[in-house]
Amino acid sequence: MVFTVPMGEHEVALRASIARAVDALAAPLHALVPARLSGDDYIQLVEEVESLGRIIDALRLRLAGDAESRSDGPIDTFGALGHASAADGLAALAGISVASATSRIHLGRAVTPSLTITGAETPAPHHHIAAAVEDGALGIEAAGVLVRELDGVARRVSPEILDEAERGLVLLAAGTHEHPPLRVDLVRMQASVFIARIDPDGARPKEQRARRKRRLRFGVETSEGLIPVSGLLAGEVGITLKNLVDAHRRSPTFADPDAADDVDVAVDADPRTLDEKRHDALAAIVGAASRAVDAPDLGGAAPAVIVTVTAEALEEPNGFGVIDGLATPVPVASIERLMDTRGHQIATLSPAGRILSLGSVQRCFIASQRRVITARDGGCIIPGCGIPAGWCEVHHVIPHRAGGPTHVDNGVLLCWGHHQKIDSGPWRISMPGGVPHVRGPGHHEWTYVTKARRWRPPLPATG
Numbered sequence: 001m002v003f004t005v006p007m008g009e010h011e012v013a014l015r016a017s018i019a020r021a022v023d024a025l026a027a028p029l030h031a032l033v034p035a036r037l038s039g040d041d042y043i044q045l046v047e048e049v050e051s052l053g054r055i056i057d058a059l060r061l062r063l064a065g066d067a068e069s070r071s072d073g074p075i076d077t078f079g080a081l082g083h084a085s086a087a088d089g090l091a092a093l094a095g096i097s098v099a100s101a102t103s104r105i106h107l108g109r110a111v112t113p114s115l116t117i118t119g120a121e122t123p124a125p126h127h128h129i130a131a132a133v134e135d136g137a138l139g140i141e142a143a144g145v146l147v148r149e150l151d152g153v154a155r156r157v158s159p160e161i162l163d164e165a166e167r168g169l170v171l172l173a174a175g176t177h178e179h180p181p182l183r184v185d186l187v188r189m190q191a192s193v194f195i196a197r198i199d200p201d202g203a204r205p206k207e208q209r210a211r212r213k214r215r216l217r218f219g220v221e222t223s224e225g226l227i228p229v230s231g232l233l234a235g236e237v238g239i240t241l242k243n244l245v246d247a248h249r250r251s252p253t254f255a256d257p258d259a260a261d262d263v264d265v266a267v268d269a270d271p272r273t274l275d276e277k278r279h280d281a282l283a284a285i286v287g288a289a290s291r292a293v294d295a296p297d298l299g300g301a302a303p304a305v306i307v308t309v310t311a312e313a314l315e316e317p318n319g320f321g322v323i324d325g326l327a328t329p330v331p332v333a334s335i336e337r338l339m340d341t342r343g344h345q346i347a348t349l350s351p352a353g354r355i356l357s358l359g360s361v362q363r364c365f366i367a368s369q370r371r372v373i374t375a376r377d378g379g380c381i382i383p384g385c386g387i388p389a390g391w392c393e394v395h396h397v398i399p400h401r402a403g404g405p406t407h408v409d410n411g412v413l414l415c416w417g418h419h420q421k422i423d424s425g426p427w428r429i430s431m432p433g434g435v436p437h438v439r440g441p442g443h444h445e446w447t448y449v450t451k452a453r454r455w456r457p458p459l460p461a462t463g
């Protein structure tokens with residue numbers, strides 16, 4: 001509803017003040033060179049300009065708060081100028097985006113008094129916030145946070161409690177003589193705790209809304225055989241996963257007794273990007289989980305993945321097999337790695353495809369072997385790598401196809417990432433006397449490695 005009464009004396013005075021302020025500020029603004037100010041003067045000026053800014057913001061909100069009712073009434077202020085909506089008109093007038101104009105109008109409505117049909121003034125819906133904004137005590141950003149939080153529970157909480165909550169939150173955010181105003185990010189945190197307390201449903205509605213949005217999606221395999229993953233994890237799941245991945249991406253636990261100073265060299269020598277390291281940490285977690293599932297009986301339990309490869313393909317350097325559920329063929333090197341950790345079973349088929357014989361699971365390090373290798377190696381043996389033993393795979397140092405036995409003296413722990421690259425990457429492994437040694441970036445001689453804390457072999461004779 002718009003009343004076209006002549007401008008009152010207050011409004012006339014306001015416009016005159018604005019005109020005087022604009023005039024008075026022009027010259028000092030032009031002359032201001034902040035670099036010439038002392039530290040104290042700089043701080044003081046920032047504070048003074050901010051308080052002026054908050055007054056301007058309060059004026060902006062007041063005007064924006066009336067924008068929508070101007071488009072609804074019989075005299076459409078913005079429509080008459082050809083604007084599609086109040087937000088559209090305000091955006092054009094103020095030179096801001098429609099999104100900014102929309103949120104300014106929304107917040108403005110919450111802190112602007114309105115008129116009834118008879119012309120009587122009704123206070124702003126959030127009058128405590130309005131008063132603090134007007135006094136320049138509460139910034140526009142903090143006011144927005146409070147309005148959003150309060151409106152979120154308005155339907156479930158009585159007006160009296162809501163009013164009291166608004167008063168308390170304004171005191172908290174705007175500060176008092178005893179404590180300074182809160183930073184906006186702290187206002188947001190405090191306000192949601194405060195609101196959860198007065199909401200009869202507590203924090204549940206927010207959590208339930210979030211729960212409904214949880215999802216994990218596996219996309220269509222790419223032409224390179226990668227599986228896209230997307231989704232929204234429940235907070236606790238996401239944080240747990242993030243912490244797990246981060247912890248094992250960051251913490252090198254290399255305890256090389258003879259070359260502890262080389263840790264940094266070894267870490268720097270890792271050419272993987274952060275994203276790649278995160279992926280590899282996740283791969284290790286997935287590997288550990290799949291081993292936990294079939295740990296009671298590695299030989300007989302259903303494997304987590306089924307890989308099919310012919311005996312002939314295994315002998316060819318460029319041979320390949322297929323992983324059940326994946327369209328892209330997998331090279332034999334990767335299949336051999338999987339066979340190291342999961343074992344394989346030989347099936348002889350007749351030309352017509354009938355199963356003639358089925359061997360038992362072979363070539364895989366069994367649980368008792370894995371335990372002693374873990375006691376010896378303590379984790380991925382590559383210097384600088386922090387992946388713990390439980391997440392590692394057991395690698396045949398002399399490949400099975402080259403006659404390497406499935407024996408503890410020929411098996412070492414490698415994380416998924418290092419196991420993948422062990423044939424093509426910079427690290428070499430040897431097992432003199434059944435003791436793991438590596439050579440690679442930062443370790444030009446064969447170096448004895450272990451991450452086990454309690455066990456120390458006799459010093460190897462290295463040159």
Ligand SMILES: [Zn+2]
Binds near residue numbers: 387414415417
């Ligand atoms: Zn590793």
